[in-house]
Amino acid sequence: MNSLDRFAADKLDELEGKLLRRRLHEDLRTDGIYVERKGKRLVSFSCNDYLGLSQDERVTRAAADAALSYGAGAGASRLVTGNHPLLRDLEAALARFKRTEAAIVFGAGYLANAGIAPCLVKAGDIVLIDELAHSCLWTGARLSGAEVIAFRHNDIAQLEELLRQERPKHRHALVLTDGVFSMGGDLAPLDRMVPLCEAYDAWLLTDDAHGLGVIGGGRGASHVFAGVAPPLQMGTLSKAAGSFGGYLCASAPVIDLIKTRARTFIYSTGLPPACAGAALKALEIIAGEPDLVAKPVALARRFSRALNLPEAQSAIVPVVLDSPERVLEAGAAMERAGFLVVPIRPPTVPAGQALLRFAFSALHTEAQIDAAAEAVREFLP
DSSP, X not given: OOHHHHHHHHHHXXXXXXXXXXXXXXEEEOSSSEEEETTEEEEESOXXXXXXXXXXXXXXXXXXXXXXXXXXXXXXXXXXXXOOHHHHHHHHHHHHHHTOSEEEEESOHHHHHHHHHHHHOOTTOEEEEETTOOHHHHHHHHHHOSEEEEEOTTOHHHHHHHHHHHGGGSSOEEEEEESBXXXXXXXXXXXXHHHHHHHTTOEEEEEOTTTTTTSGGGTOGGGTSTTOOOSEEEEESSSTTOSOOEEEEEOHHHHHHHHHHOHHHHTSBOOOHHHHHHHHHHHHHHHHOHHHHHHHHHHHHHHHHHTTOOOOSSSEEEEEESOHHHHHHHHHHHHHTTEEOXXXXXXXXXXXXXXXXXXXXXXXXXXXXXHHHHHHGGGOO
């Protein structure tokens, strides 16, 4: 075995010993909430398709029509020949829906966050980032070349202290946070963060991947609190919108700068037409069906009440356990009971923590919620 293969094998053995090795499972989603895994049909609580739109006939038909009209792929980066008309329409729809001047669509949410921060800050600037922010926000922060400092999760007092101490030392400041935190399901306190950042001339970016279509009337975390709006509203089209891609909604000058300087935009092929067509139809549904949008959080709150957990703030409810061993045991028990709830282990969550992450869909029934709560009850701390 050569040195590269030996390195990989040794690393895998180390991860295996810590119960942290990850493996792919082939899943067949037969509709919005059912998954076939290893020949067994399971009710899934591990999918981010919060409204079931990825398999909604209106959305899949829009995707098919787009592919038939414009082809399977964009063919090039958007600054070359990959900027098909549906992307223009999608950006206009996003800006209207998020109530900003303009928007830009990326090939994926990770590409968006890896590209935005390096356009806005560099050496001599500072990035302040919530310690539990998504991996792609950390990637963009580190790629920027700016000084990066983490603040304790949702700790506004510490964020204010860091701004007071560090802002005068740096040319520009960027603050990064999830709008809805993907593992905990809790919200960033944007009603306090927005005015704080404005007071210190710090630019606030929220990653609203898990908020769009679910909270704030479907507009996401940036629209939960009246009268506050971060200047940089990033999100994805792959969760409640049921499609794929990432976006940033902001002012026209900011979007124009991102279009001409973001490396992950300039050097990536444009979003496939089918994804853009599906996302356009999904946004139309989200804007027009408030009862559908409200259902995932209502079901999440039914689940959290049944287990005496803190009231759900989003469509995500974590059941926190104390070790990888315990969470793997709980995940296996849930599967035997007919539910798919994928165990979450480090590094997705901090070392020393593990959890079952329940994600609720508008397509789940109350009976399924109650049965899942009963099945997981024995594993509660």
